[in-house]
Amino acid sequence: MGKIKVLDIYTANKIAAGEIIERPVSVVKELLENSLDADADYVEIEIKDGGLNLIRVSDNGHGMDEEDGEIAFERHATSKIHSLNDLHSLVTFGFRGEALPSIAAVSQLVMNTYDGVSETGIRLKLVGGKIQSKEPLGITQGTSVEVWNLFFNTPARRKFIKNHSYESGLITELVTKYSLGHPGIRFKLIKDGEIIYDTAGNESVISRLSNIYGEELGSNFIHIEKQELMPKIFVEGWLARPKYTRNTKSQQTFFINGRLVKSSELNQVLEQSYYTLLSKGRFAIGLINLKIPGIELDVNIHPAKLQVKINNYEKIINLLTDIFKTGLWNTDVIDKKKGTITYADIKPQDELTARVNEIKNEPVYFQDSFSLREEIPQKIPQNSSEIISFQTNNKEEHKEIPSPVIIKEKQAECVKANSFNFYPLGQLNNSFILAQDKRGLYIIDQHTCHERILYEKFMAQEESKEVVSESLLVPVSLVLSGSQEGVLLKNILVLNSLGFIIESFGPRTYILRNKPVGLNIDNIEEFFLDLLEDLGNNTNVSAAKIKETIIIMSSCKGAVKAKQKLSLEEMNYLIAELNKVKNPHSCPHGRPIIHHLSMEELYRIFKRGEYRGD
Numbered sequence: 239m240g241k242i243k244v245l246d247i248y249t250a251n252k253i254a255a256g257e258i259i260e261r262p263v264s265v266v267k268e269l270l271e272n273s274l275d276a277d278a279d280y281v282e283i284e285i286k287d288g289g290l291n292l293i294r295v296s297d298n299g300h301g302m303d304e305e306d307g308e309i310a311f312e313r314h315a316t317s318k319i320h321s322l323n324d325l326h327s328l329v330t331f332g333f334r335g336e337a338l339p340s341i342a343a344v345s346q347l348v349m350n351t352y353d354g355v356s357e358t359g360i361r362l363k364l365v366g367g368k369i370q371s372k373e374p375l376g377i378t379q380g381t382s383v384e385v386w387n388l389f390f391n392t393p394a395r396r397k398f399i400k401n402h403s404y405e406s407g408l409i410t411e412l413v414t415k416y417s418l419g420h421p422g423i424r425f426k427l428i429k430d431g432e433i434i435y436d437t438a439g440n441e442s443v444i445s446r447l448s449n450i451y452g453e454e455l456g457s458n459f460i461h462i463e464k465q466e467l468m469p470k471i472f473v474e475g476w477l478a479r480p481k482y483t484r485n486t487k488s489q490q491t492f493f494i495n496g497r498l499v500k501s502s503e504l505n506q507v508l509e510q511s512y513y514t515l516l517s518k519g520r521f522a523i524g525l526i527n528l529k530i531p532g533i534e535l536d537v538n539i540h541p542a543k544l545q546v547k548i549n550n551y552e553k554i555i556n557l558l559t560d561i562f563k564t565g566l567w568n569t570d571v572i573d574k575k576k577g578t579i580t581y582a583d584i585k586p587q588d589e590l591t592a593r594v595n596e597i598k599n600e601p602v603y604f605q606d607s608f609s610l611r612e613e614i615p616q617k618i619p620q621n622s623s624e625i626i627s628f629q630t631n632n633k634e635e636h637k638e639i640p641s642p643v644i645i646k647e648k649q650a651e652c653v654k655a656n657s658f659n660f661y662p663l664g665q666l667n668n669s670f671i672l673a674q675d676k677r678g679l680y681i682i683d684q685h686t687c688h689e690r691i692l693y694e695k696f697m698a699q700e701e702s703k704e705v706v707s708e709s710l711l712v713p714v715s716l717v718l719s720g721s722q723e724g725v726l727l728k729n730i731l732v733l734n735s736l737g738f739i740i741e742s743f744g745p746r747t748y749i750l751r752n753k754p755v756g757l758n759i760d761n762i763e764e765f766f767l768d769l770l771e772d773l774g775n776n777t778n779v780s781a782a783k784i785k786e787t788i789i790i791m792s793s794c795k796g797a798v799k800a801k802q803k804l805s806l807e808e809m810n811y812l813i814a815e816l817n818k819v820k821n822p823h824s825c826p827h828g829r830p831i832i833h834h835l836s837m838e839e840l841y842r843i844f845k846r847g848e849y850r851g852d
């Protein structure tokens with residue numbers, strides 16, 4: 239007896255806060271949505287130290303009177319819903335009445351509010367959710383909520399939030415994204431005393447896109463005009479031309495009834511709409527605005543209301559995909575001058591091209607030891623990967639006349655790490671090299687093979703080099719999203735030490751002037767943005783780890799791709815190079831390179847009895 243106690247209301251709020259208020263950006267989201275619910279057309283957000291010291295959200299919305307101001311901090315107090323039926327006609331952002339008490343429970347909070355009709359406004363001060371003082375205040379209509387020392391009474395949570403610039407980045411990303419969904423509202427964001435985002439009051443979505451992504455990308459969005467998808471369901475979209483992509487879905491922004499949501503269904507719509515237009519592993523950039531009657535939605539499945547479940551979503555997905563596909567294909571999605579970025583456009587490493595040119599004039603021999611005929615090896619014409627199995631010689635001759643490419647490599651490089659002596663028969667599906675030696679057939683993944691070769695080469699260069707930085711012929715200007723900026727600032731010293739020299743050039747705009755020596759990537763801007771995305775997914779990365787990430791990414795981008803036709807010379811070159819690597823078995827991402835089908839296995843498969851060698 240006496241062991242079970244009903245939690246006091248402050249403890250209950252503190253526990254609820256754990257669900258809703260994960261980090262500073264969650265506070266900003268809740269306060270911002272409250273301001274929008276209050277019909278504000280100007281919202282100002284100020285943060286200090288990534289929001290841990292201060293988050294202030296001020297608006298010119300309808301405000302609250304004294305009574306409502308106090309009740310707002312009681313759990314499940316909301317002016318937005320009165321019964322279960324109201325859930326179905328829900329159009330506002332909040333309705334659970336949990337945000338303010340939860341935020342107050344884990345901070346020192348000051349709220350100033352005035353409804354424009356009461357005698358005066360009021361100021362409420364709360365510590366850990368308890369009202370400490372209430373005083374009259376003369377202010378204009380609207381509300382401002384100041385959240386000081388977030389998580390001051392939940393030290394474990396506060397400790398978990400280490401990096402201020404990362405948190406600021408998340409907040410900037412949220413505010414800029416929100417501004418896309420509400421182009422009629424002015425948003426101003428002040429970070430550590432500096433205005434970093436300030437929009438005009440009544441703007442077009444396109445001008446906000448340009449503001450956020452820069453002029454070039456901003457002018458490359460295809461507008462899918464507002465239309466009625468099904469009765470009372472409306473959609474409007476802005477889809478970036480397929481040559482502008484990201485390596486994650488983070489720039490796919492969705493609003494449902496003006497609320498920023500995550501939706502794997504809408505991610506799927508974009509994936510299907512851009513299908514065949516984007517390379518594997520690349521993701522579209524897009525903004526989708528949906529208006530759906532409340533009855534079709536279940537917004538209650540996520541405590542922070544980030545995820546929305548759409549009823550009947552299969553039908554909606556199909557209709558949306560059709561509309562977007564038509565919109566994309568009816569516009570000149572492919573920039574005629576440059577073309578979309580496809581795998582084929584990413585050139586093989588310069589070195590490979592040079593090497594291939596060098597050996598183009600050399601005779602290359604080709605053997606087929608399955609053949610019974612014996613003939614003098616012939617020179618293979620240029621680009622002759624199709625002419626498989628016409629030139630033959632037996633295995634003795636093979637010993638005497640090995641491929642000149644391999645001989646050359648042997649002379650140049652006395653020490654070979656491996657001893658593959660197989661030679662290419664041809665290419666399967668423009669993706670795999672088929673090769674053979676007396677032990678059987680080898681199937682080589684051309685991409686992982688080349689990736690491994692480049693990776694080891696770059697690693698070796700890295701270890702031996704002293705000068706790390708070289709200037710770019712044309713400096714690249716980067717317009718970063720809030721979170722990208724956060725990642726950049728967090729890792730800037732390490733990036734500098736690796737040879738990336740970056741200068742600040744205005745709000746969220748940077749100039750990349752120098753790159754690491756030897757990083758020969760066609761699209762350095764895309765590469766750098768991918769790198770930031772990659773770094774953003776990992777916390778506390780060491781310089782060595784970043785270096786390795788850069789090397790893995792350079793190897794992957796520089797390597798020949800699947801579905802890329804190779805000449806026999808190129809295949810020979812890859813095999814010769816594979817001979818030199820330390821680990822010929824897997825690429826830096828861990829995918830296998832070679833699959834061997836032994837003669838023994840082939841004999842077994844074809845029921846030829848036991849294989850006893852030639």
Ligand code: ADP
Nearest residue numbers: 272276310316317332333334335336337338381
């Ligand atoms: P919810 O938004 O789910 O209703 P909150 O805890 O976020 O719950 O807010 C509680 C109530 O306080 C809201 O229903 C609203 O009436 C009032 N409120 C909160 N923020 C504002 C604001 N910025 N302007 C006017 N009223 C507000």
Ligand code: MG
Nearest residue numbers: 268272332337
């Ligand atoms: Mg709310």
